[in-house]
Amino acid sequence: MSNYQAAQRVLLKLSGEALMGRFDFGIDPDILKQTATDVAKEQKKGVELALVIGGGNIFRGAGLAQSGIDRVNADQMGMLATVMNALAMQDAIIKQGVKCHVMSALAIDQVGEPYSAMQARDYLANGDVVIFAAGTGNPYFTTDTAASVRAIEIQADLLLKATKVDGIYDSDPEKNKDAKRYDTLSYDEAISLELGVMDLTAMVLCRENKMSLGVFKLFDKGALSAIIAGESVGTRVLLS
Numbered sequence: 001m002s003n004y005q006a007a008q009r010v011l012l013k014l015s016g017e018a019l020m021g022r023f024d025f026g027i028d029p030d031i032l033k034q035t036a037t038d039v040a041k042e043q044k045k046g047v048e049l050a051l052v053i054g055g056g057n058i059f060r061g062a063g064l065a066q067s068g069i070d071r072v073n074a075d076q077m078g079m080l081a082t083v084m085n086a087l088a089m090q091d092a093i094i095k096q097g098v099k100c101h102v103m104s105a106l107a108i109d110q111v112g113e114p115y116s117a118m119q120a121r122d123y124l125a126n127g128d129v130v131i132f133a134a135g136t137g138n139p140y141f142t143t144d145t146a147a148s149v150r151a152i153e154i155q156a157d158l159l160l161k162a163t164k165v166d167g168i169y170d171s172d173p174e175k176n177k178d179a180k181r182y183d184t185l186s187y188d189e190a191i192s193l194e195l196g197v198m199d200l201t202a203m204v205l206c207r208e209n210k211m212s213l214g215v216f217k218l219f220d221k222g223a224l225s226a227i228i229a230g231e232s233v234g235t236r237v238l239l240s
Contacts, residue, residue, distance in 0.1 A: 001192075002231065003231065003232045003234065004223075004232075005157075005228040005230055006228065006229050007047070007156075007157040007212075007228050008046075008047065008048060008050040008095055008157055008159035009049075009124060009154065009156045009157050009158075009161075010047060010048070010049055010050070010156060010158050010226070010228055011049075011050045011052065011147060011150055011154065011156065011158075011159050011160070012039070012049060012050070012051050012052075012053070012091065012153040012158060012160045012162060012215040013051075013052045013053075013054075013143070013144065013147035013160065013161045013162065013221040014035070014051065014052070014053045014054065014119060014218065015034045015053075015054045015056060015143075015161050015163070016053060016054035016055045016057035016081065016082070016085055017054070017056045017057055017162075017163070017239045018031065018035075018164070018218055019031055019032060019035075019085060019088075020057045022076075024053075025057060025058070026057060027057065027059065027088050029068070032088055032089065032092045033069075033092055033129070034148040034219070035089070035092070035218070036089060036092035036093045036095070036096050037096060038095055038210065038225070039051070039096075039098070039129060039224075040093060040096035040098045040129075041087075041134060041225065042095065042224065042228055043098050043127065043224060044098070045103075045131055046122040046127075047228055048125065048127070049123065049125045049129050049130075050120065050124060050129070050132060050150065050151075050154055050156070051086075051129070051130070051132070052082075052130045052131075052133070052146055052147040053082055053085040053086055053089060053143070054082060054085070054133045054143040054152055055079070055080075055081025055082040055084070055085060055143070055214065056081075057081075057082040057085070057198065057236035058076045058077075058081035058084060058085070059074075059078050059080070060078055061074040061075035061076075061077060061078030061079075061139070062074070062075075062079075064077055064078070065186075067240075070141060071140070072139045073188040074139075075135075075138075075139035075140065076106075076139065078135070079105070079106055079133075079134040079135050079137070080106075080134070080137075082133050082134055082135060082143060082237075083102075083104055083106070083108060083112065083134055085221065086102045086112070086131040086132075087102060087111060087131075087133075090102050090131055093129055098128075098129055099127070099128040099129070100125055100128065100129040100130070100131065101113060101128055101129070101130050101131070101186070102130075102131045102133055102180050103115045103116070103119070103120055103130060103131070103132055103133065103142075104132075104133045104134045105132070105133070105135060105137030105138075105146070105227070106133075106134040106137055107134055108134075112133055115132065115134075115137070117153040117154060119131075120150075120153075120154050121155065123153055126137045126156060126214040130154075131144065132147075132150045136149060140166070141201070142198075142201075142202065144161070144198040144199050144201075145198075145199060145201045145202045145203040145205065147159060147198075147202065147208050148203075148211065149205065150188045151206075151211055152206075152209045152211055153204065153220035156211070157212065158213075158214060158223075158228070159206065159211050159212065159213050159214070159216045160213075160214045160215075160216065160224075160227060160228075161197070161198060161213065161214070161216075161218060162217070162218035162224075163215060163216070163217060163218070164217065165194055165217055166181065166183050166197055166216060166217040166220060166223075166233075166234055167181045167182065167183075167215055167216060167217070167234040167235035168185065168190070168197050168215050168234075168235040168237075169181050169182070169183065169194070169195075170182070170193070173198050181235065182235050182239075183232065183235060183236070184235065184236045184238055185235065185237060185238070186237070186238055186239065187203060187206065187207035187237055187238070187239060188207070188215075190203060190237055191203050191204070191207070197213075197215060198213075198240050200220075206237070207239065210239055212236070212238075213236070213237040213239070214227050214233070214234055214235070214236050214237075215234050215235045217234065218235030220233075
């Protein structure tokens with residue numbers, strides 16, 4: 001039985017690292033196909049789906065900056081990495097028989113359309129999948145923040161963050177076998193406890209704009225479908 005209202009319009013945030021799968025770098029084609037299949041399945045049910053994908057499997061701006069590259073240049077390299085991931089995912093989704101658009105916050109006309117919230121809403125209303133690339137187009141902002149901004153702009157019912165673990169824990173479950181998973185918690189709790197769900201800017205944006213957030217493990221079979229349908233999967237971050 002569903003504990004939450006089913007979502008009609010969803011923004012799914014994927015980390016670039018999730019696309020690595022069994023590799024140490026780049027894109028695992030099996031993970032790409034599995035994710036595209038899951039997205040297409042939901043789209044064919046009538047769910048309106050948009051995606052934001054990080055670029056950490058190729059370049060991470062903050063890491064490049066730590067190595068000595070100018071922070072603005074480093075972040076722009078990270079944005080370009082997200083464009084590469086977006087194009088790969090677009091190809092995989094189209095192969096599932098679903099129309100898919102890449103909209104970029106950076107001007108790259110030959111590989112993606114310029115970002116427009118209004119156009120994105122039209123595409124989603126028509127049943128097309130939309131992938132938002134290049135973050136916000138500005139340095140110093142993470143793809144978590146980009147996902148929060150885009151979810152708000154397209155008037156999504158639900159922002160989903162797919163992770164390597166099945167929700168939000170009070171400590172790293174990969175390091176602490178006694179880590180406790182939260183079924184629900186408030187934005188205020190997530191922020192004050194510094195649980196690292198998303199960066200602070202992203203969390204505050206969601207809280208202030210009353211955006212529902214779900215955190216779940218992408219590769220649990222049926223998890224994406226279940227959480228969109230309103231089932232108690234992963235962790236829900238609720239308004240206070």
